[in-house]
Amino acid sequence: MYRSKIAGIGHYVPERKVPNKELEKIMDTSDEWIVERTGINERRFGKRHEENTTILGAKAARKAIADAGIDASDIDFIVFATLSPDYFFPGCGVLLQRELGITSTEIGALDVRNQCSGFIYGLSVADQFIKTGHYKNILLVGAEMHSMGLDFTTRGRNVSVIFGDGAGAVVLQPASDVEPSEILGTYLHADGTHAEELAFISPGSHGGVHGQEVDFGFDDDMWKSIFVTQKMLDDGMLYPHMNGQLVFKTAVQKFPAVIMEALEKAGKSPEDLKILIPHQANLRISQFVQRRLGLKDEQVYSNIQKYGNTTAASIPIALSEAYQEGRIKRGDLVCLAAFGSGFTWGSALLNW
Numbered sequence: 001m002y003r004s005k006i007a008g009i010g011h012y013v014p015e016r017k018v019p020n021k022e023l024e025k026i027m028d029t030s031d032e033w034i035v036e037r038t039g040i041n042e043r044r045f046g047k048r049h050e051e052n053t054t055i056l057g058a059k060a061a062r063k064a065i066a067d068a069g070i071d072a073s074d075i076d077f078i079v080f081a082t083l084s085p086d087y088f089f090p091g092c093g094v095l096l097q098r099e100l101g102i103t104s105t106e107i108g109a110l111d112v113r114n115q116c117s118g119f120i121y122g123l124s125v126a127d128q129f130i131k132t133g134h135y136k137n138i139l140l141v142g143a144e145m146h147s148m149g150l151d152f153t154t155r156g157r158n159v160s161v162i163f164g165d166g167a168g169a170v171v172l173q174p175a176s177d178v179e180p181s182e183i184l185g186t187y188l189h190a191d192g193t194h195a196e197e198l199a200f201i202s203p204g205s206h207g208g209v210h211g212q213e214v215d216f217g218f219d220d221d222m223w224k225s226i227f228v229t230q231k232m233l234d235d236g237m238l239y240p241h242m243n244g245q246l247v248f249k250t251a252v253q254k255f256p257a258v259i260m261e262a263l264e265k266a267g268k269s270p271e272d273l274k275i276l277i278p279h280q281a282n283l284r285i286s287q288f289v290q291r292r293l294g295l296k297d298e299q300v301y302s303n304i305q306k307y308g309n310t311t312a313a314s315i316p317i318a319l320s321e322a323y324q325e326g327r328i329k330r331g332d333l334v335c336l337a338a339f340g341s342g343f344t345w346g347s348a349l350l351n352w
Contacts, residue, residue: 004130005181006350007137008070008171010063011320012056013164013307014046023161028154034161039283043164043308045147052086054095056167057143060316061100064169070137072100075171077135078109079126081118081142081312083200083341084149085111096141116279116340117188118142118312119168123336123348124186126172136173142312143167149200151239159240162282164308168316180331180351184266187258188346194250197243198341203228251285251339256292259337262349272333273299274352275322279338280304280314289337301327311340328352 019042020031034040046056057080065072080093087095093109114121119142126138146163150156175182202216205227217231232238255278263269270293278286283304290300301322310317315336322328332352339345 002131002133003175003182004127004172005175005179005183006170006352007173008064008066008068009169009316009320009323010060010067011166011168011313011317012059012063013166013317014044014051014056016045016047017042018045018164020161023152026152027157027160029157029161037282037284038162039302039304040162040308041305044166046145046165048148051145051165052148053082053084053143053145053167054086054092054099056145056165057082057092057096057141057169058099060143060167060169061096061139061141064171065139068137068171068173070171072102073105074137075100075102075139076105076107077126077129077138078107079112079122079138079140080109081112081114081122081140082144083113083115083118083311084144084146092143112312114312114340114342114344116281116311116314117338117342117344117346119315120186120336120338120346120348121188121344123170123183124188124346127183127186130172130174133174138172139169140172141167141169142314142316144311144313146311149239151236155236156239158244159242162309164310166307166310166313166317168313168320170316170319182351184349184351185262186346186348187261187265188344189254189258190342190344192342194243194246194343196241197246198241198343200240202232202237248282248285250343251281252288252292254339254343254345255285255289255337258345258347259289259293259335262335262337262347266349268333268349270295270299273335274332275299275301275328276335276337277301277315277318277322279340280307280318281309281340323352
């Protein structure tokens with residue numbers, strides 16, 4: 001059995017900054033309202049018709065590959081985590097392979113659709129492949145282009161003010177016996193009880209089965225398409241939905257629990273952590289978790305103020321920035337943790 005490590009890391013965020021004041025011009029909201037509830041000051045939006053989820057992911061991937069000291073042709077497996085894929089199908093994994101110019105090797109590409117916890121789930125999958133000796137250079141990408149699918153009206157403000165675009169990537173390799181770097185463990189959980197409380201429900205093939213109290217405007221004629229209806233268009237049903245209070249209440253329970261699970265399995269305590277990098281969902285959630293675990297300010301990394309919630313990209317972006325800023329060095333104990341749609345949540349503990 002091998003040990004795995006993060007051998008290279010990189011991130012990319014679009015150039016365009018969108019401060020809260022800009023959103024005030026298009027919906028009934030305010031900078032004060034957004035900051036008070038989320039901690040977000042601005043976010044990044046990609047260039048429409050020039051950038052997409054795959055392109056953002058590729059820009060981050062190239063940085064991670066260079067940081068690992070390898071070539072793109074050395075990658076032998078791809079894991080791509082996102083909730084905003086370019087197409088309904090195929091997934092972004094194969095599109096990334098094409099974008100990087102490594103189709104001739106015909107390596108496998110796996111898409112992970114676990115939304116906010118997608119990077120943690122993807123890391124766990126890649127970790128197992130490395131440990132078993134199946135692959136030697138796995139590219140794991142978390143990327144999002146939220147700005148192409150949000151409701152930028154007052155109707156959608158509770159969701160739309162939160163999200164931003166960006167991508168982060170890592171390269172996983174086997175760890176040598178003489179270095180401290182390794183992934184100590186990953187811990188994954190899910191509970192689908194409240195799946196529709198944080199979801200992008202339509203369009204979809206559900207046919208209203210799990211939302212029968214909602215009139216989707218379906219026609220009973222079995223030969224007519226019910227994938228998208230006029231009522232969905234008219235009533236703004238083709239956008240994400242979030243029960244913010246339930247999400248917050250559940251997140252502040254699951255975050256501390258899954259972080260402590262990782263620490264306890266490794267025989268560690270919060271005091272041993274060099275840094276905690278939580279999914280950047282809401283600054284208030286991160287602050288609550290910090291207080292619950294008794295962590296110092298320097299032990300928790302936050303960049304949601306600059307980028308908003310970039311979902312599957314938030315942890316690798318934050319991890320990459322923390323590394324670039326010198327907040328972590330090889331051998332430091334680092335914990336990654338996420339909670340999101342599904343509900344799904346998880347953590348990873350590693351010696352950087």
